[in-house]
Amino acid sequence: MTAQIIATQPIDGQKAGTSGLRKQTRVFMAPHFLENYVQSILNGIGGASGKTFVVGGDGRYFNDRAIQVILRMAAANGATHVIVGQNGILSTPAASHLIRKLGTDDGFILSASHNPGGIDADFGLKFNMANGGPATEAVTQAIFEQTTTLTEYRILDAHDVDLAKIGETTLGDMKVSVIDSVSDYAAMMSELFDFEAIRALFAGGFRMAFDAMHAVTGPYATAILEGTLGAPKGTVLNGVPSPDFGGGHPDPNPIWAHQLMDIMTGHDAPDFGAASDGDGDRNMIVGRGAYVTPSDSLALIAAHAHLAPGYKAGLSGVARSMPTSGAVDRVAKAKGIPCFETPTGWKFFGTLLDAGKANLCGEESAGTGSDHIREKDGLWAVLMWLNIIAASGHSVAVLMDNHWTTYGRNYYSRHDYEAVDSDAANGLMDHLRSQLGSLPGHHVAGLTVTEADEFAYRDPVDDSYTSGQGIRVMFSGGSRVVFRLSGTGTQGATIRVYLERVETSPNQLHLTPEEALAEVIAAAEELAEIKTRTGRDAPDVIT
């Protein structure tokens, strides 16, 4: 087995977005594309010599081939040890946990997360660092710079490693350990949550439906919910990961998880429903006929986390991404703990978690997690809810009602306009930017603007500065609209419009989001001229 040095040239567009590098699968499979990016990562971190890595992915099309390439390149670049999930499977949270538990230098996670999979869909590669979290902005930039000057990569001329068999083998001078994908993660969950209480809940007839969406959480949910916790067989739906996620879109929201929504709103609905995404870091929570927005879920968890054994000392602080609703802010205020507002993407929570400034974080896009790892964690959120339900004895609907009565309700919705012409999307954002200075004091669709800005963030731990993170327009009374361009799409631009209204009147807590947000939606249209600029009559996805 010899290390080969292959001559190559820089490939355009190898710039990571909100969460890793995401491209259409065929782009990733083009000659040298994956190899160039992996070598750029290794160069960007100062080489692989003597290093250990965790490698795994969500099982989507090309996962298995990409892992074999990464293994051969790690070996050729002098890595000493790579730990791989069996059959190449590791959820993003499980990979983050393994990096931390085993003390490896870094990790490679093969996933395009909530994007569909298959040869005609999307593929992705995320690089995580020794704290278990996504590469920081600085490292991401260093890697990108490498992609623009790369002239060669190193790869071992070798056979495939058998990833089906648990055990140790070697590839050149490098050790390869194939490990069970689920057991370490499951053990960590049993330490954080009151498994006895949740087991008793299921034994008492509590019924649940978990939709794994043919993605990576299938084996994890089956082992934990149906295995350890004794939920009846069949609790986990779509539990076998498939390379194209059963032809679906593995994004856990009421639109894409409509099978679960139909079950939860149908006759004989179970008590509790949940779903997770392609790589297992997102979650959806739904009670019988009661969908919980991710922003509300974060706030409710902040209010009740002390009921779970791993959090009984209470929270040190909470953090949310800027577009996430302010519901959690009011819980933090009531508890007297800090609440941080960060740019979109889990990488911005890492320093706060490492420094102990926050130990609960969340995003409106169905991401929730804590300092147990450095990624958001879908099943963690589901188990946290089960723990809260078991400890409080309340249903999801009662928990949310009580929460709104105590703290008020942040009505919230996100409108996505997908695959919009990039020039039109940039024009829309430029137009908004040009209005910022003149908006305060003006009336838009019956609302009065109090503040308008483009969000920028100075990290309170490492002092790094990130600008251009979304346009915010705040209205009197606490309503708000935020506009951002997505950093995870692979075609054209996706415009995200985040709509929010705060309501504290006791008789206004049960409106539909459409009713409650009608004025804010009208204001968003008036400010951004979405219809005329994009040619779209309505959003593609409303969550």
Ligand code: VG1
């Ligand atoms: C989206 C979400 C963001 C999330 C990111 C990665 O990014 O809005 O909150 O962190 O996806 O999630 P964007 O730039 O498209 O808005 V995952 O589960 O796809 O890794």
Ligand code: CO
């Ligand atoms: Co994900």
